[in-house]
Amino acid sequence: MKNMLKERKAVVLEFMKSEFYVPMKEKELAVMLQVKPEDRAAFKDTLAALLSDGSIMVTKRGRYQIMSQEAIIGTYLGTQKGFGFVEVEGENEDYFIPAEHTLGAFHLDRVEIVKTADAHRDRHKTGKVVRIMEHGLTTLVGTYQASRRYGFVIPDMQKLDRDIFIPAEASMGALDGQKVVVQITDYGRNGRNPEGKITETLGNIQDAGVDVLSVIRAHSLPEAFPDQVLRQAERVAVPVSEADCLGRMDLRNVQMVTIDGEDAKDLDDAVSLTVEDGLYHLGVHIADVTNYVQENSALDKEALKRGTSVYLADRVIPMLPPALSNGICSLNEGEDRLALSCLMTIDEDGNVMDHMLTESVIRVDRRMTYTSVNQILMDENGIEAEKYRAFVPMFLMMDRLAKILRRKRRKRGSIDFDFPETKIVLDEQGHPLDILPYERNDATRLIEDFMLIANETVAEHFYWQEVPFVYRIHEHPDRDRIQSLVAFIRNYGFSIKAGTREEIHPKEIQKLLDSIEGTDEEAMLSRLTLRSLKRAKYSTAPTGHFGLACDYYCHFTSPIRRYPDLQIHRIIKDELRGRLNDQRIAHYRSILDGVARQSSELERRADDAERETDKLKKAQHMEARIGQTYDGVISGVAAWGMYVELPNTVEGMVHISRIPGDYYIYDEKAYALYGEVSGRTYRLGQPVTVKVEAVDLLSGNIDFSLA
Numbered sequence: 001m002k003n004m005l006k007e008r009k010a011v012v013l014e015f016m017k018s019e020f021y022v023p024m025k026e027k028e029l030a031v032m033l034q035v036k037p038e039d040r041a042a043f044k045d046t047l048a049a050l051l052s053d054g055s056i057m058v059t060k061r062g063r064y065q066i067m068s069q070e071a072i073i074g075t076y077l078g079t080q081k082g083f084g085f086v087e088v089e090g091e092n093e094d095y096f097i098p099a100e101h102t103l104g105a106f107h108l109d110r111v112e113i114v115k116t117a118d119a120h121r122d123r124h125k126t127g128k129v130v131r132i133m134e135h136g137l138t139t140l141v142g143t144y145q146a147s148r149r150y151g152f153v154i155p156d157m158q159k160l161d162r163d164i165f166i167p168a169e170a171s172m173g174a175l176d177g178q179k180v181v182v183q184i185t186d187y188g189r190n191g192r193n194p195e196g197k198i199t200e201t202l203g204n205i206q207d208a209g210v211d212v213l214s215v216i217r218a219h220s221l222p223e224a225f226p227d228q229v230l231r232q233a234e235r236v237a238v239p240v241s242e243a244d245c246l247g248r249m250d251l252r253n254v255q256m257v258t259i260d261g262e263d264a265k266d267l268d269d270a271v272s273l274t275v276e277d278g279l280y281h282l283g284v285h286i287a288d289v290t291n292y293v294q295e296n297s298a299l300d301k302e303a304l305k306r307g308t309s310v311y312l313a314d315r316v317i318p319m320l321p322p323a324l325s326n327g328i329c330s331l332n333e334g335e336d337r338l339a340l341s342c343l344m345t346i347d348e349d350g351n352v353m354d355h356m357l358t359e360s361v362i363r364v365d366r367r368m369t370y371t372s373v374n375q376i377l378m379d380e381n382g383i384e385a386e387k388y389r390a391f392v393p394m395f396l397m398m399d400r401l402a403k404i405l406r407r408k409r410r411k412r413g414s415i416d417f418d419f420p421e422t423k424i425v426l427d428e429q430g431h432p433l434d435i436l437p438y439e440r441n442d443a444t445r446l447i448e449d450f451m452l453i454a455n456e457t458v459a460e461h462f463y464w465q466e467v468p469f470v471y472r473i474h475e476h477p478d479r480d481r482i483q484s485l486v487a488f489i490r491n492y493g494f495s496i497k498a499g500t501r502e503e504i505h506p507k508e509i510q511k512l513l514d515s516i517e518g519t520d521e522e523a524m525l526s527r528l529t530l531r532s533l534k535r536a537k538y539s540t541a542p543t544g545h546f547g548l549a550c551d552y553y554c555h556f557t558s559p560i561r562r563y564p565d566l567q568i569h570r571i572i573k574d575e576l577r578g579r580l581n582d583q584r585i586a587h588y589r590s591i592l593d594g595v596a597r598q599s600s601e602l603e604r605r606a607d608d609a610e611r612e613t614d615k616l617k618k619a620q621h622m623e624a625r626i627g628q629t630y631d632g633v634i635s636g637v638a639a640w641g642m643y644v645e646l647p648n649t650v651e652g653m654v655h656i657s658r659i660p661g662d663y664y665i666y667d668e669k670a671y672a673l674y675g676e677v678s679g680r681t682y683r684l685g686q687p688v689t690v691k692v693e694a695v696d697l698l699s700g701n702i703d704f705s706l707a
Contacts, residue, residue, distance in 0.1 A: 108136025307602025
């Protein structure tokens with residue numbers, strides 16, 4: 001079917017590119033191309049496909065022609081101010097679209113733009129939307145405002161500059177102030193508001209769980225599993241039998257543990273370690289999820305659709321049903337489990353001298369927590385060490401090996417951003433009791449180190465096999481961004497070598513992080529450095545991982561919660577079983593680009609939802625603290641004010657109108673606000689004391705003033 005469409009598109013394009021072609025309407029084109037009446041529907045689909053991929057365009061009079069060479073296709077990114085940006089794949093910088101040139105485009109619309117003269121000297125690229133090709137948003141979440149004959153939905157999404165008009169008959173009985181889901185029926189043009197109909201009423205914002213449910217609906221996160229998927233999960237989630245173990249390496253007598261957070265339920269990795277003749281024999285054992293999730297099954301299709309488990313403040317939306325994720329696939333203590341094991345022999349310098357990938361059957365001896373293992377490493381004669389005395393020698397060996405691996409990575413230039421994560425403590429109704437910075441410790445780093453070396457080993461193994469594979473890549477940063485970083489950090493007496501793009505090495509970034517460690521500017525400069533780098537993603541092309549300073553990297557260690565891991569497990573097992581023939585290779589070549597692209601997009605969706613949920617919970621936490629003062633650090637500066645982050649990771653805005661005693665001017669290059677009269681300066685990284693002034697529970701925004 002795809003090949004037929006491809007051929008039809010080629011015929012139409014060839015005709016349109018001929019020198020005698022003049023723009024024609026659909027009927028004229030059909031006549032010239034001698035399209036039979038019974039093929040008219042397919043011909044219409046062909047034209048729609050060519051329009052969708054940007055190969056052709058339609059004039060205002062409905063005539064088709066080849067897309068102008070000056071036309072650019074991209075994704076529109078809106079703002080509340082009315083102007084926007086267009087992100088174009090393959091280009092490092094977005095196009096600025098003034099409000100008068102958006103053509104009414106909505107956030108995430110696929111649009112066609114043309115370049116225009118740059119009226120803003122600080123902007124390199126400016127454009128004008130000439131056609132909206134496809135709308136990216138079809139539903140929204142917002143707050144309903146009712147009146148007698150109609151209503152409006154104020155979108156939660158702050159990328160939109162217009163409210164949605166709701167006719168009375170389309171309100172679904174929603175009450176004023178309720179959170180609702182609205183389906184857009186008309187996107188509005190020429191000053192008209194978009195129009196929609198309410199499809200679901202979520203409840204009042206104060207109701208337990210409505211805040212997180214709003215985020216779930218806004219990001220179209222799937223919650224309940226289809227019945228067919230649940231039934232299939234229950235059917236396959238049977239205890240491991242001796243028949244299941246046939247042909248697998250039996251590692252049930254090998255001492256091994258899982259090390260996770262206290263509240264983790266999906267335990268997909270276990271570790272083992274012995275030392276012999278100065279060589280470390282490290283085993284990283286990963287749940288063999290593919291044994292239960294067969295390719296193209298209902299379970300598999302649902303997992304691909306979800307892409308990843310999503311960890312929100314008050315719930316987890318798993319990629320796989322609990323019968324698998326918390327049951328037969330979870331490496332629970334004392335239970336036989338099927339696994340894929342990466343067995344590595346590592347020398348004292350951290351080099352992997354030998355490795356083996358094998359299907360195995362394992363039995364975890366202890367389910368350990370990061371807290372418990374860290375206490376053992378801090379005091380090998382303490383109470384916790386006494387409790388797990390039989391495992392202490394292995395934990396100490398693990399700590400030694402982890403530090404060897406870490407030292408080797410840092411030597412080659414691997415970048416280590418050590419930001420505290422946020423831990424939000426909730427009560428049973430989902431209200432925040434406390435917001436805490438969740439610091440990494442030696443136990444969390446230990447597991448990170450072992451997972452990293454396993455992921456690198458597997459990726460390099462399959463690179464040399466020259467078979468289709470899904471890699472985790474991190475591209476080199478844009479030279480312009482690095483040059484801006486270089487110029488800024490120079491103001492603080494720090495430097496980084498960055499000439500041409502090819503000369504930018506991750507080792508230089510790590511040197512910078514080492515040099516700022518312990519300084520007042522550490523948090524601020526670390527964040528700026530992180531923002532200068534690109535986002536990691538999945539790809540079938542092994543272009544390397546800049547942040548880890550390695551040539552080959554993949555995600556192998558979490559198949560319960562990430563689809564790319566599940567996907568490459570199938571390839572690994574095909575190789576182990578001698579099934580990686582030409583037919584299977586051709587199959588993987590045909591699907592893996594799509595898997596990589598979709599997984600990257602769904603990972604981003606999950607990250608956005610998690611970040612948004614945390615923001616709402618932080619706002620709820622601070623609402624009860626209006627009027628209180630806190631010490632913080634300036635984490636961002638803009639023309640409208642400055643952002644301040646508190647030690648517990650809560651961030652709020654000090655609007656420029658709340659900075660007393662002067663008229664402040666924003667210096668974009670220095671990330672600073674300067675007082676015109678007083679000469680007082682507020683810049684990134686500067687400690688300040690702030691007072692909580694107001695909290696917006698709908699947007700999650702927190703307003704501070706300088707105390």
